[in-house]
Structures are given as C-alpha cells and as structure tokens.
Amino acid sequence: MSVMMARGLRMAAGLAMAALVPAPAWAAGVPGAELSLAWGIPFVGILLSIALMPLLAGHLWHHHYGKIAALWAALFLLPFAAVFGAGAAWYQFAHVMVLEYVPFIALLLALYTAGGGVLLKGSLVGTPTVNTALLAIGTILASMMGTTGAAMLLIRPVLRANAFRTRKTHTFVFFIFLVANIGGSLTPVGDPPLYLGFLRGVSFFWPTTHLFAEFATCVVILLAVYWVLDTLAWNREKPVPPVVAKEAVGLEGWLNVWLVLAIVGVVIGMGYVKLGSMNVLGQVMEVERVVGILLFLAITAISVAFTSPALREANGFAWGAILEVAKLFAAIFVCMAPVLAILQAGSQGAAAGLVALTSTPDGAPIPWVYFWMTGVLSSFLDNAPTYIVFFELAGGDPLTLMGQKALTLAAISCGAVFMGANSYIGNAPNFMVKAIVEENGVRMPSFFAYCGWAVVFLVPLFVLITLIFFRGA
Template sequence: MRGMVLRPLAGAALLLPGPAFAAGVPGEQLSLAWGIPFVGILLSIALMPLVAAHLWHHHYGKIAALWAALFVLPFAVAFGPDAAWYELTHVMVLEYVPFIALLLALYTAGGGVLLKGSLVGTPTVNTALLAVGTILASMMGTTGAAMLLIRPVLRANAFRTRKTHTFVFFIFLVANIGGSLTPVGDPPLYLGFLRGVSFFWPTTHLFAEFLTCVVILLAIYWLLDTLAWNREKPVAPVAAKEPLGIEGWLNVWLVLAIVAVVIGMGYVKLEEVTILGQPMALERVLGIVLFLAITGVSVAFTSTALREANGFAWGAILEVAKLFAAIFICMAPVLAILRAGSAGDAAGLVALTSGPDGAPIPWVYFWLTGLLSSFLDNAPTYIVFFELAGGDPATLMGQGALTLAAISCGAVFMGANSYIGNAPNFMVKAIVEENGNRMPSFFAYCGWAVVFLVPLFVLVSLIFFRPA
C-alpha cells in the first residue's frame, strides 16, 4: 500500500492490477461512498490502539474482517453476488496472495540471517546502519533490507532509552526511499518494469532525487541521535568485542533466490491459467509456489537457536497478513474510481494533472501519486497515474521522463508518510513493538512525517519537478 507495510521488494511486488472491475462493475458506476469501509479500517488502525487498546490487540483480525464484510456484503446486494464474488477473488487471487507470499518468504528468510558482532548503537554506528540498509534496499527490496537489518538495529540500541527516532528514520530510509533505484527495490518500479520501463531507468533518472533525500535525512538523523545520546548519556554494555560476521548463510542465499524469482517474472512470459475464475500468468503462479517453497526451506533448515538469538517471532507477519487482507479488499473500489479517470467520481483530482494545453504537470503528478500512496497501496496507485500520463513506456522514458520520474518518486518516497503506506513500515513497527519497544501511534508517526518528510518533499518538488 501504499499505503503499507510490506508499499518491498516490499509490499506487493507481484501485484499486477488489470482493468478495474474488468468483469464486474466499472469504476465509473461507483460513488465515493464505496470508500467508507476503507476509511473505516484506516481509522480503526489509527485510533483503536489509542482508545481501545485491549480490544484492538485481541480482536484486530475480527475488526478488519468486519470492515471487509461491510464492503463485500452491500456490494453483493447492490450489484449481485456474482459481481461481489468476482471482486473478492480478483483481489485475493491476483493481488493479496502474491503479495503475502512474497512478504512471507522475505520475512522468514530475512529473520534467519543473524548479523553477529559488537554493535553499539552510537550516533555514528546507527547512521552507518541506516546508510547500509538504504543502499541494500534497492538491491534486495525494501522488505528484504528491512527484515535483514531491523533486528541488528534493535540489538545495537537495546541499552538506550531514547531510540524511537531511530526506528522512525529506519522506516523513512530503509523501508521506503532506499528502494527507488531499481525495479527490485519497490513494487511500483517493478510494475513499471513489467510494463516496459528499462531496468536501469530508475537508477539513472531517480538517483539525484534519491541522493538528495538520503543525504538530508541521514544528516538530520545523526544530529537528532547525537542530541539524544548527549541528553541520555547512556552507558554502553561492557562485553568482549566480537568481530562482525553473518550466521545463517543459507538464508542469505534464499533472499537472493527471492530476488532472482522476482526479476525472472519480469522476463519470463508464459501462458495464462484460471484460478477461481481469475486469469493469472503462469509465471506468477510459479513465483508464488517458489516463494512458499523458499519459506519452507528456511523454516526446515534454520535452527531454533539462531531464530531466538535474532529475536524472531511470527506475530508481526500474522498481523500484517490479517490487516492487509482487509485493506486490499476495502481499497478496491477507491482504486477503481481513480482508474475511471475523468469519468469517475474522482474526476476533480484527475483534472489537476494536466494544464490548459493538456500537457502533464510533473509536480502535481508527484504530489497526487505520493499523497494517495501514503494511504493506498503504492503499486496500483503508480499504475493509475502511469496510465493517466499516457501509459506508453517508450514515450514516458523519453519526452515524458520528468513526469515518469515524478510518478515514481511520489509512489516510492511518500509510502513513508504513514504506517500503511508500504508493507515494510507496518512490519518494522510490529517487530519493534514485539521486542518491547514503543513506537509512535498512527497519527504520531504521521506527525513525524509532516515534520521531517513533507518539507523535504517540498524541496524535492521545487528542485526537480518545479512548475514552469
């Protein structure tokens, strides 16, 4: 999603949306009222941990299912059971199952890699860890890099009390902005790759924007962490110095195998098969099977002692699986309305993307793609604006390069604006809390984004996508 956790290779790297409600109800026939369940689940995620924490933590799966039902059941009444069944199977078969299979594989394999050694969470060490994670994100995906490094960051800072900012900036950099240089890095870029955008186009066309954000955020983080260190004056644990090393090399190779499978699905084209009435490319089916097989290998051949030493637990991925199933279902009509363009109820937003002469306005594409990617899944949001900009990869990579760069940066960068903007965001939050550390509430995290990210994105739009 965006909108979330996991927006990963991160989030829904295999999500390849087809035409909205292609065999069901066209987006042009849907009113914005169909977005109420989506707003409802977002508000539940944001508010219930604050006002009804006990109820939420024990029943969040049931609450999420209730919001999904509040979309599916009225939809069945309004448009018929067949249309509702189509929408449910379309989301679950083509979007959710590939999404969660990829996340499960990355979560399991990444949690089986133990970075050993004497890591003490000083400002310099923490900044270096964030920088390394940011670079790795474009090589192994935001989800892969986040799952690999979040536990070493937790262990390095276990002796500190002022450390919330470290996990917030980890989400900003490793779980989002770091994935902007290759199609492997983040799902929107992977979908662009599947549609014909060259593999290294993001590397050459988004590098300046990437570098600007990374340098500024790392500098701000180092200053914040230095201030926190000086105020806290923590006493680092005294222990025998252990050289840095990696345990669990099998899982390192499994992570690389996951990346290879994702890349392979961009090049290998096979026939379609039908699953629950939904046509799915055979290479995507094989990809899901391989992700599940990799998960099984990791579980079978990784020792319990290693996972315990890594602080690994299944709670985070279970929470993501339950919440995102409902999020994907509830956001379907919202994305359909957006895809309807000028014929849908979101026509006012769509009209903002072009000037009086019909020419695209890059900074508007940057902000609309980004703001919607903050709360909707960023992969389909990218595709919506990719199509609005013409949908021809050759043209967009050429004379439309500035517009494509704006769409790409908006989708990848602004997934960091909320916990649900990208799947790894939510996973990092869950893992940090699972290890006994506090994270900001939904709105408090958005407040961090408003303070540190929004001004940065204003600067990016003025430098790179400024109005003519």
C-alpha cells in the first residue's frame, strides 16, 4: 500500500471515527432567511479559483490547490463565527462534514478504489465505432453501478484504446456527458440525487419507468453526434492503429467486481434498512448511514490489501485524482452551504425572486421551470443537495410527487442528473474523469472551455427535452 493511500485511508477512517464520538448539543444552524447573498461570495471565489487559477497561475494551483480551497472555506466560516457565534459556525461545519461530506467521500473512495482494481483486457482500438460502443456500454452500466463506478471501470480502457490518437479530447468530454451523468438517470443507484429521492420515499423503479424516454432521447442523440464528431476527427487525422496481438475482451480483478456489487448492495440496503438514529457531533444521523460509511471504508481496505500492484499498474491507476476531489469538494461543500440554505428558505430568503418563478400565481408548479432551475443550479452546486431543495420546494410528499405531480418530479430529477454534466463540479465523477485523463497526459478543456462544450452540445439538447417532455402543467 502506498504511503499516500495509507495516509488517505487513515484520514478517512479518522473522520468517520471522530463523527461517532458523542458531542454536546452545539448551537443550531442559522436559518437561510437570515442570510444575505453576500454569504455566497466564498462559493463564487472557490469556483473562480478552480476555473481561472489553472490558466493564470498553474504552478501555484497545482502545488497548493488544497490550501487555496481551505482558505475559501475559512473565509466563510470565520466571518460566519464572528457574526452568528462560534457555536453556529461549528454546527454548520459539523452538519456539512457529518451528514454530507463524509458519506459522499466514503462512497466515492470505495467506488474509485474497487473500480480502479478491475482491468478490462482485450485488443481494443479506438475507432469511432469502438469508442461509441464503449460510451454506450458505460452509459448503460451507470444506472446499475453508479456513475462513479461505471466511470472508474471504463475510463482507463477508453484511454488505452485511444492512446495512439491525437484528436481525442472530445471522447472524454462526451464520456463525462454520458457515462458520468446522463447514464445514471434510471435508478437510485445511478446518481446521488435519485438516491436521496429514494431515501425520502420515491419508489426504486420510479425513475426507470418515468425517466426512460428522456434518458433514451438524450443518449441516442449524443451517441449519434459523438460518432459523427469522432468519424470526422478520424478522417482528418488518419491515425495508424497499432499492431497488437489479438486478445479476447475479458476482465481481471474479479474480487473488485464483487466489491463494486457489494457497494451497490450497501447503497440499496441503506434505503430499506432502518436502524434508528444517533447523535454525531451534534447532528442527528441514521445508524444505517454510519454502518454504510464503515462498510465503504472496509471495502476500500479489502480492495487495497488484495488487489495486486501489478494489476493496478497495468490499469494506469493512481491516487492523485481521488485526493484532488477530496480536498476540493470538502471546501466546495462548506462554501455552498449558505447558498443552499438561502434557497431552502424559499419565499422568505434572499433568493425569493427565483423561487417565485417555479409556480403559477395559483400555486401550480411549472415543470419546465423546475427542470431548468434545478439543472442550472446543479451545474455549479452539487446536484444532490440541489435536488433536495427543489424536491422540498415542490411539496416534499413522495406520494403526491410520484402521482399528480409526476411531471414536476421528473423535471427535477432530469434537471439534477442531466445538467450535472454542464461543468466539472456539477457531479463528482466529472472532476475525477478530468483528473485521471490529465494524469495520463491527455489535455482536457479548461473549466470555462468545458462549459463551452456543454453550451454547444448539451444546452440545445436540453431545450429539445423541454419542448418534448416538460411543457405540460
């Protein structure tokens, strides 16, 4: 086990153990209605740092991005403590870390480690047809093993298949669009927003039956567009495929395949098994979620201990991507907390004007507004808590939302899952894929350049989805 990984595992285990230590009742959080939009400045600051510093101060960013991210978190927490008290600041920090960040990073770490221990062998050559097939397979797998699991399983085979090509950036951009986002829209396992809906009472197969048409429309169009783009790039480049011995496609690292399935089982189990609640650093946390975190850490440790270094080396596996995600998203979660609180305050908060747009004067929800508002905010806030904000704004009753308000719930679900693809930070796998691709020497678009790809290829598609599916009341 590498020193870096051992340190990371100890840190993750330490966070989990610290979360289990009983704590006194700290001051409650500050209601979003009491917060002005100025509290969102640190969140804007960290977004701009991620977007601009790699371009303007690349050396500084790559060596100190963790410290810069921590600075933005401090620039929220310290003024917050000065204005509302240290107890309120601690409560806010503990709430984010215990209920949101630790479960998030524990699941991500387990999927990253186990998925990176599965080696897809075979003489794959990155022709337009093969690449399109790989994207299609990853898109289907995303709803069965999660967008993170599918992305970690397939990103390295796609990198190897296209190693001989020069024009290949578009392949990894569409990989993020499809495998890391839209592919996860059919089950609660697929993407965190749908899983949070499942925990709140939405039926397991409701997304499968109610989002399939939107999913299929997006996937068919994007795969067709990708095939055309990749064919044009192939014809322009005229690459010479490497001469390789014929090898049947197969898998190595079957232990990790079973570990990925175990992770999926734990995720589903946390939705069905109810073990009560406990106090964790002043936060009320379900016991089953604590058990889930410990199981994710155990699965990670098993994968590290029993996967051969030779297999991980053959897979091009490295720990840098997950460490980058862990550091940056810790600060992102902290800095976006006041923004989400303001949104949750609804008509009583500083974003009341935005909230008012979601309903007609008589109070009826407007599905297309829910789709775009959930989607645009999911592009830059984490899409899971954004889903919950609009789920609650639409009434919060799962039976009503699955019934007479089914179109509104479908709009919220599609907005959160689909538009998480609009930026690198909309969904955690996006950033992981970017980091892994860059670790392998392939240049990815900058933050704003990637958003430009989304504007060109995704936004027109989402307009079409709106016109076909979400115009009704």
